[in-house]
Amino acid sequence: MNEACIGLIGFGTVGAGVVKILQENREILEARIGFPLRLKRIADLDLESDRGVEVDRSLLTRDAREVIEDPDISIVLELVGGHDPARQFILDSLANNKHVVTANKALLAEHGAQIFKAAHVAGRDIGFEAAVAGAIPILRSLREGLVANRFEKVMAILNGTCNFILSAMDDDPGVSFEQTLSRAQELGYAEADPVLDVDGIDTAHKLVLVLNLTHGIRIPVESVYVEGIRHIDNFDVEMAKEFLYKIKLLAVIKSLDGRVEARLHPTMIRRNHPLARVDGVFNGIYLKGDMVGDQLFYGRGAGREPTASAVVGDIVELARNMATNESCRVPPLGYPEDRIVSTGLMKMEDIETNYYLRVQALDRPGVLSKISGIMAEHSISIHSVIQKGRDRSGAVPIVFLTHVAREADIQKACRKIAELDVAEGPTGIIRIEDESLS
Amino acid sequence: MNEACIGLIGFGTVGAGVVKILQENREILEARIGFPLRLKRIADLDLESDRGVEVDRSLLTRDAREVIEDPDISIVLELVGGHDPARQFILDSLANNKHVVTANKALLAEHGAQIFKAAHVAGRDIGFEAAVAGAIPILRSLREGLVANRFEKVMAILNGTCNFILSAMDDDPGVSFEQTLSRAQELGYAEADPVLDVDGIDTAHKLVLVLNLTHGIRIPVESVYVEGIRHIDNFDVEMAKEFLYKIKLLAVIKSLDGRVEARLHPTMIRRNHPLARVDGVFNGIYLKGDMVGDQLFYGRGAGREPTASAVVGDIVELARNMATNESCRVPPLGYPEDRIVSTGLMKMEDIETNYYLRVQALDRPGVLSKISGIMAEHSISIHSVIQKGRDRSGAVPIVFLTHVAREADIQKACRKIAELDVAEGPTGIIRIEDESLS
Numbered sequence: 001m002n003e004a005c006i007g008l009i010g011f012g013t014v015g016a017g018v019v020k021i022l023q024e025n026r027e028i029l030e031a032r033i034g035f036p037l038r039l040k041r042i043a044d045l046d047l048e049s050d051r052g053v054e055v056d057r058s059l060l061t062r063d064a065r066e067v068i069e070d071p072d073i074s075i076v077l078e079l080v081g082g083h084d085p086a087r088q089f090i091l092d093s094l095a096n097n098k099h100v101v102t103a104n105k106a107l108l109a110e111h112g113a114q115i116f117k118a119a120h121v122a123g124r125d126i127g128f129e130a131a132v133a134g135a136i137p138i139l140r141s142l143r144e145g146l147v148a149n150r151f152e153k154v155m156a157i158l159n160g161t162c163n164f165i166l167s168a169m170d171d172d173p174g175v176s177f178e179q180t181l182s183r184a185q186e187l188g189y190a191e192a193d194p195v196l197d198v199d200g201i202d203t204a205h206k207l208v209l210v211l212n213l214t215h216g217i218r219i220p221v222e223s224v225y226v227e228g229i230r231h232i233d234n235f236d237v238e239m240a241k242e243f244l245y246k247i248k249l250l251a252v253i254k255s256l257d258g259r260v261e262a263r264l265h266p267t268m269i270r271r272n273h274p275l276a277r278v279d280g281v282f283n284g285i286y287l288k289g290d291m292v293g294d295q296l297f298y299g300r301g302a303g304r305e306p307t308a309s310a311v312v313g314d315i316v317e318l319a320r321n322m323a324t325n326e327s328c329r330v331p332p333l334g335y336p337e338d339r340i341v342s343t344g345l346m347k348m349e350d351i352e353t354n355y356y357l358r359v360q361a362l363d364r365p366g367v368l369s370k371i372s373g374i375m376a377e378h379s380i381s382i383h384s385v386i387q388k389g390r391d392r393s394g395a396v397p398i399v400f401l402t403h404v405a406r407e408a409d410i411q412k413a414c415r416k417i418a419e420l421d422v423a424e425g426p427t428g429i430i431r432i433e434d435e436s437l438s
Numbered sequence: 439m440n441e442a443c444i445g446l447i448g449f450g451t452v453g454a455g456v457v458k459i460l461q462e463n464r465e466i467l468e469a470r471i472g473f474p475l476r477l478k479r480i481a482d483l484d485l486e487s488d489r490g491v492e493v494d495r496s497l498l499t500r501d502a503r504e505v506i507e508d509p510d511i512s513i514v515l516e517l518v519g520g521h522d523p524a525r526q527f528i529l530d531s532l533a534n535n536k537h538v539v540t541a542n543k544a545l546l547a548e549h550g551a552q553i554f555k556a557a558h559v560a561g562r563d564i565g566f567e568a569a570v571a572g573a574i575p576i577l578r579s580l581r582e583g584l585v586a587n588r589f590e591k592v593m594a595i596l597n598g599t600c601n602f603i604l605s606a607m608d609d610d611p612g613v614s615f616e617q618t619l620s621r622a623q624e625l626g627y628a629e630a631d632p633v634l635d636v637d638g639i640d641t642a643h644k645l646v647l648v649l650n651l652t653h654g655i656r657i658p659v660e661s662v663y664v665e666g667i668r669h670i671d672n673f674d675v676e677m678a679k680e681f682l683y684k685i686k687l688l689a690v691i692k693s694l695d696g697r698v699e700a701r702l703h704p705t706m707i708r709r710n711h712p713l714a715r716v717d718g719v720f721n722g723i724y725l726k727g728d729m730v731g732d733q734l735f736y737g738r739g740a741g742r743e744p745t746a747s748a749v750v751g752d753i754v755e756l757a758r759n760m761a762t763n764e765s766c767r768v769p770p771l772g773y774p775e776d777r778i779v780s781t782g783l784m785k786m787e788d789i790e791t792n793y794y795l796r797v798q799a800l801d802r803p804g805v806l807s808k809i810s811g812i813m814a815e816h817s818i819s820i821h822s823v824i825q826k827g828r829d830r831s832g833a834v835p836i837v838f839l840t841h842v843a844r845e846a847d848i849q850k851a852c853r854k855i856a857e858l859d860v861a862e863g864p865t866g867i868i869r870i871e872d873e874s875l876s
Binding site: 025291295314 | 455459461462463464467469471472567573578579582583584585586587595639654671672712715720728729730731732733734735737738741743746747748749750753755758759762764765766767768796799
């Protein structure tokens with residue numbers, strides 16, 4: 001093969017990173033692949049902003065068609081993001097017999113069925129390693145290196161913004177969620193509008209993609225239980241420490257007796273768990289395979305060069321396939337096993353795990369007895385209780401760690417507790433993943 | 439494709455693990471690949487021992503030829519180990535147009551050139567993910583997911599036996615190297631003859647394979663500086679702790695201004711370094727890529743199922759290639775870039791790093807001045823010194839941490855120090871990798 005010819009749509013942060021890698025590491029890439037990668041065209045509506053990389057202006061166009069319809073180009077990079085027109089760019093590229101590389105997790109999580117079906121019909125591949133955990137080659141590892149395993153458990157930190165905030169709150173119990181979020185925004189780790197990150201939506205998209213690879217099932221993003229990190233306060237962080245836990249926003253996938261649970265929420269894990277050491281903007285994926293046992297992948301989940309590194313990894317894979325005149329070597333996401341199985345997924349109310357419950361209650365005789373009585377009625381067995389000091393208002397926080405309990409029972413019990421005269425506000429609930437706690 | 443037909447030579451621990459996976463995870467493998475994997479023949483001299491898996495006795499043979507010459511078999515697993523006859527089995531299989539999967543790091547490190555050339559000539563692939571870090575898909579990640587990167591640094595714990603011993607000594611300063619080794623042998627973590635492990639030979643083989651993938655150069659194993667862990671004593675472990683370090687047997691690859699260094703020795707790393715948390719029999723690979731930044735892979739580096747998981751991952755890759763009628767999609771190890779570049783490798787005497795030096799010296803006036811004078815003469819700048827207590831014999835250990843110094847200067851200075859009347863025995867040297875120490 002003479003060269004692999006590439007077209008880029010979307011000259012934003014990641015797109016500029018790809019251009020940078022193709023320039024700076026051109027020689028080493030060519031040595032590793034055996035032929036050069038040529039970037040022939042770059043399409044973006046904005047041709048003026050400085051991206052920190054120099055490109056020949058003749059490569060630039062405002063018209064994505066000039067990439068999609070260029071007969072020389074065999075790999076199209078969709079780095080526009082969002083649903084439309086990104087989706088149409090991908091579908092049109094596939095229809096024009098081009099392979100596609102994208103980092104667009106939202107699009108794949110929500111319209112994966114359509115896109116992967118179109119790829120299958122066209123006999124083309126979709127590379128999307130950059131869509132989950134940035135620089136970490138986790139999707140490839142799940143589909144290839146670890147393919148011999150049933151995945152019993154996956155727990156993953158997949159959003160650097162949330163992990164930065166939770167790590168900072170753990171480091172300094174004096175700073176609130178809001179203060180930490182502001183600092184993350186100043187440092188460029190959080191968007192001006194942080195909803196996608198802190199409310200867990202970004203991570204939920206990634207969870208859907210990972211679940212598809214680990215268990216071959218695809219679920220609508222709406223069917224995933226998603227809880228963000230806004231409600232985590234300093235008191236919870238401090239209590240977690242006292243119990244030797246750390247709070248992380250985790251995507252959790254577990255499979256037990258053929259039933260699969262997939263959920264996303266702030267989670268307490270032991271401070272000596274490998275994931276507890278994944279701090280700051282880093283991502284980490286912990287998994288337990290029936291054959292490999294425990295494994296951890298750690299690295300940068302976002303940023304210009306790390307994400308672009310994953311995009312270029314996909315480009316190289318496609319180029320190597322093309323060199324041997326191949327495609328669709330590894331089964332793609334969601335198709336042909338294209339079955340939506342939200343019913344096979346365990347309902348959130350049926351999951352069983354350990355819980356941290358924080359009740360704000362008036363400090364009166366009999367309060368603890370009333371609360372623990374409600375728990376007993378709902379088959380919730382208490383592992384530890386801590387009640388400390390007294391608020392000026394007369395209300396004190398009482399914290400419970402439970403033995404394994406059922407989500408539905410916890411929810412019911414917490415509603416009952418909130419109805420007590422002595423309770424102030426709703427009960428704080430944080431799930432715990434700790435195998436040493438039965 | 440109807441099926442991929444496999445023959446196994448070597449029905450030992452890993453071979454039995456492969457059989458187990460092909461049996462227990464048959465359905466999920468078929469669902470993921472799209473067609474079944476069929477194990478047609480198993481060759482081993484010993485057909486009687488119980489391997490903990492049941493196989494149809496008609497599959498068994500004492501004659502490896504019945505695998506190598508079976509026209510149905512397209513993938514041969516060489517899990518015999520050692521040099522001969524393993525090498526001939528591989529060469530004959532390739533000559534018979536079969537792909538090969540092996541976990542034989544020693545063979546590939548020492549005879550890789552011949553084997554990969556034969557594979558190239560035959561147009562067949564060699565899968566060898568299991569040869570390095572067992573269950574961790576590190577080779578695939580280096581060649582594929584991270585292919586866009588120049589690897590600035592790799593530091594890896596690649597031998598579970600050594601890591602178990604060093605972790606145990608760090609946990610309990612009361613146990614010696616010999617005691618810990620005996621315990622490892624009782625637990626089955628160390629061989630009766632531990633030379634290959636504790637003297638670093640096993641890790642050196644893996645280092646040679648990793649270096650080939652990260653830097654495209656192949657060096658004879660003899661050209662690598664290799665130092666095992668026998669000389670690590672409790673005092674060093676305790677001093678490491680005092681300086682907030684942990685001692686690990688590390689394969690170190692660094693590249694600086696086009697020069698590459700590759701070495702293997704006990705190394706002090708900061709206790710908060712991601713690798714410091716890789717304890718017990720686990721393996722860990724930390725790397726720094728110019729685009730991805732820091733990354734860590736953590737998992738089981740040995741054992742029946744973990745190693746077999748890597749072998750089956752390779753089988754699946756080959757089967758997927760075969761289904762699209764392909765081979766040699768990803769460039770193999772060492773060939774065609776088959777150049778032995780021990781000259782391009784930095785000589786050990788030229789490397790520059792930080793050092794921990796332990797001098798056993800008589801406690802007399804002027805001793806510290808003499809020793810530090812010798813260091814100054816050799817351009818070695820001292821970062822910290824600790825001298826504690828007094829031995830009954832009158833000799834005390836004095837410990838120095840140095841700023842960055844040249845290996846040749848350290849060696850010279852240590853020889854000079856050993857010649858002093860006041861010095862008892864040779865100076866203990868442990869290299870330090872700590873970017874915060876200049």
